[in-house]
Structures are given as structure tokens and as C-alpha cells.
Amino acid sequence: MKSKAVLSQTEVQQILKAARSEAQNNQWAVSIAIVDDGGHPLALERLDECAPISAYIATEKARTSALGRRESKGYEDMVNGGRHAFLSAPLLTSLEGGVPIIVDGQVIGAIGVSGVTSVQDAQVAKAGAHSLK
Template structure:
């Protein structure tokens, strides 16, 4: 039987707090979602002033990163590079801003962020993911 680490509420909260700190340090109004390795929601925060749709998009970016086991930007790059077949993949948010959380070489979840420019979303998501990644 294989064993791997699993995100609990303590880790999800630490990820959310680190991402929120990064967003607030930069004055960015974003939504931040943390999901488990199956893309199921563990935590969500929509900072003051963030558009409601960002909550949905952040969850889908996180789900994409968790299920795909890679940053959501990889899918955006593939599609922009001409691999339009990925448009039919069962992933809703193939945009930059979803980052997997990796512990001991295993994807244990992901962080998705939406609300500012895509590279800024990714910066916030990486701050969250790096708060527990090993």
C-alpha cells in the first residue's frame, strides 16, 4: 500500500494565510481557493473588493492544478501554442493562477487565485503553495 501526506485544515489555513498576506502586501483584491489532491474545496477567501466571479475562477484554477498535477499555466501555454485540443479537456480554468502543492514529491492539493493579472494571481498562489511545500 502506498502512503502520502494529506492536506488538513491546519495546512489549508496556513496556505490561505500566506497567499492572503502576499495579496495584501501588494494591494491586490483576489479570491484564493485551496483544494485537496482531487480538486475538492478545503478553504476559500474572497478579499474585500474582489469581484464575485473570482471566487468561482479561483476554485477552478486550483482544481485544474490539482487534477493536472501541474500549474494551470501549462494548459494555457499549450493552447496558446496551438494545441487547441486541450480546449475539450474536462478542465474549466486553463489560465495562469493555479499552482499545485507538493509535499515529499507528491501533489497533495493546489491553490488557485483570481482577481488581478494572471502572473500576479500566480505569484499569490505560489506564496501559498510554498508555505508548506517540501
């Protein structure tokens, strides 16, 4: 039987704080979603002046990353590379900004960010995901 780490609210708050700090330092209004390894929500924060739709998109980016065990950018790259069938895949959003949270080589959750450009979303998400290291 294998063992793996599980996100507690302590780690979730640490990840959220790091992502929020990255966004605020750049004056970016974003939504930040954190999910467990099954894509189930653990935290959602929408910063002031961020569009309401971003909360939905951030959550789907996080779910995509957790369930796919990779950054959501990989799916965006596939679609942009001509694999348009991924647009119809269930529970997936093919947009950059979802990043897996990896501990000891295992995905234990993911963070999704939406509200600015996809590259900026990913920058905020990576700041959160890498805060556990």
C-alpha cells in the first residue's frame, strides 16, 4: 500500500497566502482556487475588482490540473496544436493557469488562477504551488 501527503487547511492557507501575495505585488485582480487531488474544492478567493466569472474559471483550471496530474497549459498547447477534440473533454478547461501541487513526486492537489493574462495567471498559481517547498 502506498502513502501520500494530504493537504490540510494549514497548507491550503499557506498556498493561498503565497498566491495572493504574488497577485497583489503585481496589482493583479484574480481569483484563486485550490482543490484536492480529486478536484474537490478546498479554498476559493476572489480578490477585489476581479470579474465574477474568474472564480468559476479558476476552479476549473485547478480541477483540470488535479485530475490530469499536469499543468492545464498542456491541454491549451494540445488544442492550439490542432487537437481540437480536447475542447469537448469533460471537466477540462484548456486554459493556462492550473498548476499541480506536488509533494514527494505525487500530485496532492492543484491551484487554479484566473483574472489576468494566462501567463500571469500561471505565475500566480506557481507562486502558490511552490510555496510548500
